[in-house]
Amino acid sequence: MTRREFRPAGTERDTVLHSWCVQDEWRAPTVVGGEGAWFWDEDGRRYLDCSSLSECCNLGHQHPHLVRAIQEQAARLCYTSNAWGAEPRARLAARLLELAGFEGGRVYFTLGGADANESAIKFARWASDKPDGLILARDRSYHGASFAGISLSGDARLVDQRASGIPGVRHVPPPYAYRCPFDSADARECALRAAGAVSDFIARESPARVAAVLVEPGAGTNGIVAHDAYWPALRAATREHGVALVADEVMSGFGRCGEWFAWQRHGEAGRPDLFTLAKGLTGAHLPLGAVVMTREIAERLAPRYLPTGLTYCGHPLACAAGVAAIEAYEQGGLIERSRRLGAVMRARLDAMQARHRVIGEVRGGEGLFAVLELVRDRDTREPLGAWDAMAPELAALVRAARAEGVLFAVRGNLILLAPPLVIEEHDLAFALDLLDRLLGAMPG
DSSP states (O other): GGGGGGGOSSHHHHHOSSSSGGGGGGGOOOEEEETEEEEEEEOOOEEESSEEEHHHHOOBBSHHHHHHHHHHHHHHHHHOTTTTHHHHHHHHHHHHHHHTTOTOOOOOOOSSHHHHHHHHHHHHHHHHTTOOEEEESSSSOOOOOOHHHHOOOOOGGGGGGGGGOSEEEEOOOOOOOOOTEEEEEEEEHHHHHHHHHHHHHHHHHGGGGGEEEEEOOOOOOOOOOOOTTHHHHHHHHHHHOEEEEEETTTTTTTTTTSSSSSSGGGGGGGGSEEEEEGGGGGSSSSSSSSEOOOOOHHHHTTTTTTOOOOOTTTTTHHHHHHHHHHHHHHHTTTTHHHHHHHHHHHHHHHHHHHHHHTTTEEESSSSSSSSEEEEEEEEEEEESSSSTTTHHHHHHHHHHHHHEEEEEEEEEEEEEEOOOOOHHHHHHHHHHHHHHHHHHTTTO
8 A cells, every 4th residue: 555545544443552450451432521529421321430530630521721721821832841931830930939838949741740840850969969869669659661760660560661761769668558568467656667768778878879769749640658657757767868869749639639739738847849840740641750859959050050941841832731720729729629629538438448448548538539449358358359460249340330421540459449539429428339239249
């Protein structure tokens, strides 16, 4: 067939390579529209989105304030490079520094979460004059699927790719109290021992060799919600050793944990040196990530030439969406709303746990994020399925829920509840009623 005779197949399955799936098994409807916590496909089927899709649509679908802001910015200016200033870029940086209380700090914009984390470790190394300094991260963590993200992540799905990642990354056990790697039955003790493992590693390797510790401070697809003692202890340990602490807020930021940023739950005792953002930064209306840094880090970088950046970093159109997103969170009182509805959701989930032995533990609920860990035996805590493979029973639950128009996020033996912060209360109740019924039909 000549080029002139070529006719595209017209279906996404025939033309697109999809991530995180086996290509021959990919089957999904085409989404054509959405509003609030709902979206619909080309056949008119509606779905209640209790996952915010990739835990990123914090503001729901097609938020009118963001759509309008994007349209208005597109009419003025779509693009200018980082060699020139852009008004929405400056406005968004100022708002982020204000929300964080990082007076005198700086913001570096990226395309998404993975390159925000990659940039953060570059900055931590440069600011500490440790260009080859070690980066400490956690087992059972996820920081992106770029080469740097793979190296940083302690994710079972990425282990085979680590050899092709970046050097100088080490991993320590997580504060996973339900399956404590330190064999502690007490959640607080487990958290403190996990923070202590970081301190011990730095001391053993020498603070002169460690550039940064990069950790998720709150909600994440790893399903771990640490005891409140963990983050302040981690911050104290890194400060004692003079090592930068980087908070990966890609998923936990913008109300997901009941605050603008999860580290703020601990006040000044939890303030990191840098933190990364994406997902809720624009509510996924446009791709954008960011690294927010303190005055101290910014001042160390100021005299340096920074050989980094991508063509579309800080894209004006995306930054305009970011400014509008912050306005939407504020105008809708969505951070406070997330706390209130998170408490409602947690109470419902606790009641489900009392009825269904398949629920080993409920975690989260400080905002609109919660985790159900499913087990075959509550006494032995045998997981319903392996971490890197979904249990058949859980796959069946997902199919049954989708058939009734509700989308739940799952991972291994976990159900991750992360609905948009704008979800209507009756819709949340409908989804939880359905989940209660489907869990009741599972063995256990």
